[in-house]
Amino acid sequence: MEQELFLKEIRHSIASNTSLIEAIATALDISYDAAHRRTSLKSKFSLSESVTLAKYFKLSLDKLFVSKQSNWVSVEKTAPIRNEEELKIYFENSYTNLIPLLGKKGCKLIYSAKDIPIFYDLKSDIMMRFKIYVWLKLLDSNFHSVSYSDFTPSLDIQKIAKRLGLLYDDLPITEIWDLTTINGTLKQIYFYFKAGHLTEKDAILITASLKETITTISQRVIKDSTYLLYYNELLLMNNNIYAEVEDQQSLYIPFTLLSYYRTSDRITCDHAKTYLDKQLQHSKLLNTAGEKERNTFFNKIHKKIQALEHLINASETLDFE
Template sequence: MGNSEIQVQFFHHVRNLLPPYKSLVDEVSDLLEISNDSAYRRIRGEKFIDLEEIKKISQHFNISLDQVFNLQTNAIVFHGKLNSFTKDSFDDWFEDVLKQIQMFHIQKKKHMYYLVKDLPPFYHLYFPELASFKFFFWMKSILHNESLKNEKFSFNNLLYYKLKDTSTKMINLFNQIPTTEIWNEEGINVTIRQIELYNDMGLIPSQKELKILFEQLLDVVNHLEKMAEFGLKFPMGKEPTAESAPYTMYVNDFVIGDNTIIAELDNVQITYLNHSVMYFIGSMDPKFNEAMFYNLHNLIKKSTMVSTVGEKERIRFFNKLRKKIEIKLAAIEE
């Protein structure tokens, strides 16, 4: 393959990463600070790009040259963010999650697969109190936000309202993305334990607030069951419509998920691996994603589908989830 062919292939790969409403020529000209004509000539392979330009483009689009040029190496390239341990760490993380959901949403072909270890964060957003508790826990115990070092969780200062616009956008977009979730009954335990732990530490001021958190978690479980019954995603307290995105739920009694997210989009597959509790790193490496999808489909084959069909298994599974929460509610002193 000649140099110009490799260059054309490189830009073809870049084009596949762009959402439909963006122009490759405009993106390249802005990034390299050149005219549209110069950008066209580079894209067509008429003018060679230098190493510095390749570096700029690759870094901007998180491109692995291994995957573009099919280099035979064992390297797998991931992109993602780490905790900056600043007062803005959580806001930055939350905005980044929204950007990923927005990127999924604009694709014509899109499907999200979620291997559930912990209740997906989107479902907490239906309740300001439950969402605020999760935000508070992440900021205090995971991100070690200094401003919360000596603070208790309180319904009088809910963090949700500072992020309400972003939260609303996120759950609305998420509900429009076709999704397959693979659950195990352990999937509800993490949130239960976090609530329980903070109560034991005296960080939840009253039994009334503790009860509300568990009641809201129970409402989320009931809503998930309703979505599984219809096989569609829709907002809490609403009914599905003709525009509702497909929702498929599987239960696997033997494998506990690890919060891996696998996305199948227009021209690319992406695997997001969970790290540091709430962060993700993503890879578009074709060989890696081929292996991940192979494992995913094997796991699905060994799981029980409980959405739209399997009513008996669905009722039994959700009764197990409800029982875990109802035991905690029964233990609360009025």
Template sequence: MTNPAHNTQAQFFQNLRTTLPSYTSMVDEVAETLNVSVDSAYRRIRGEKLLDFDELKLLCQRFNLSLDKFLSLNTDSIMFQGRLNTYHEDAFKNWMDDVLAQLNLVNSFSHRHVYFLVKDMPPFHHYYHPVLAGFKFFFWMKSILYYDSLKNERFSLEKNYFAPYQDITHKILRVYNKVPTSEIWNEEGLNTTLRQIEVYHEMGLIAHSEITLQLYQCVLEVIDHLEKMAENGKKSMFGHAPTEDSAEYRLYLNEIVLGDNTFMAEIGETKITYLNHSVLYFVGSIDQKFNEGMFRNLDNLMKKSTLISGTGEKERKQFFNKLRKKVQAKIAMVEVEK
């Protein structure tokens, strides 16, 4: 007779396998985590040797697995994993490293797709323009992560805030451009970035009005780039045409629903939902029922939205022109002040 404990353990390792990139050896990962030989790891994976509670804890912590799911508990709890906001001078670099690691994980799967319910323009799009990226980095470090070193500092172009993160930013963009993506937008998607520029300008935290105008111009150039990607239905680096490695880019317009920055990654047969918290940070869940519900919601929103990438030229031009008018109105206000 089959031992039920062995079946449960086999299901546990099947679930663990779905969290690993396709090129990763599960037996090697298990052996390293439990500090046992490869042969001993194989015996646990095959169910010949049962896991003890300490080993189960180590594996759950290492691979962000839910013990509820392992024990098949019918509870209403949903397990999330993620980082909390930290207040030290390496916090932003650590955040960027984590973003790159998550994108590399997604990109490691042959079947992969990312869905973004946009409230604010996704952070990756700010990275296309170095000056705009530098401003966003400065804003996040000063007003969200509270860097002491920036407490009395104003944003200027003399100090290049983009330069220290240029290498990792380019790595993030290169990986991001290889991941097929669907984004659900509406006209409010630019408001947060425009408001950040406006408030910093009003508070005197931007050194000169000319820099404020330049930032708005950067936003216009990013809008132009997004429109080209939508027209091509392909991602591309700023100022360049799509390449053979460029992933599909689907842009949906929904004029009714304001997004909440929900980010879902489909990798292999697994889905991960990332929910935004503390402005910059995300927590993720691989809970199957939760993700199935989230995906049904996203799928319904896309069905009720207008696809304006690769098709829908009239709607696409109208949408991007409305975004440009938002920015041009901000430019006019600054020019009147001068």
């Protein structure tokens, strides 16, 4: 354990006007002098104290260990989501994790977007309702027989979800897309339409909302200097998110529908950053690309949405099944 590094991580997690010695003393319920001995490295943290501090300051245990030879990485995982209440908690926790990044020097987020980042869906009332419906359909065993027309998310979850979506607008974001990034949402709309859970009217409303989302993103590319959108033609994305602020790093890796593992292991984060940087080098930055190239990219996405609209209309008009 590198105690000096661990103390540095604790310092980053507390307010700038808070004494590190006082914070350690409070967390471990020890005297000021005993805390001073630990912060001055005259005494070492015990294993029990290290675990207590990690829990108290909400630090991943991988903060305690640094080894250039180790193939083991400690991760933190999100809680399972099995109902609407747990989904609301997921949104709350996501907001809590992101809000400290606002305004921080050197803050950077890189999103390898296999799917449209959920933050965009949460800003639109129609897309939010549809996506929450899809997530609960897949995660809540008691949601099996609920139809979309009978479903309305609670006002609490709508408020929390929208707050999370709007927060994304204020962060410096680099996203990497390919033309398949939109496919997951298109498949969900068509699947639930064909399964009879969406009426033709609802399916068309959702596709219209999706078009508005893509239009909003295309406008942000032009107007927002803190937002960078790259188009990668070679690789499929994986929804990994790399976050960097000052001298801290985190990597978020999805392992179920919405849940993810999080690690701040420096070696792992460095490897991920190197890989993402290579992706960026082989991608086209749409912010600085010519208008023709930028429009070509977004037009291809809009054509996919239009194709789905035609398919929905055709299914209702000419249903040979």
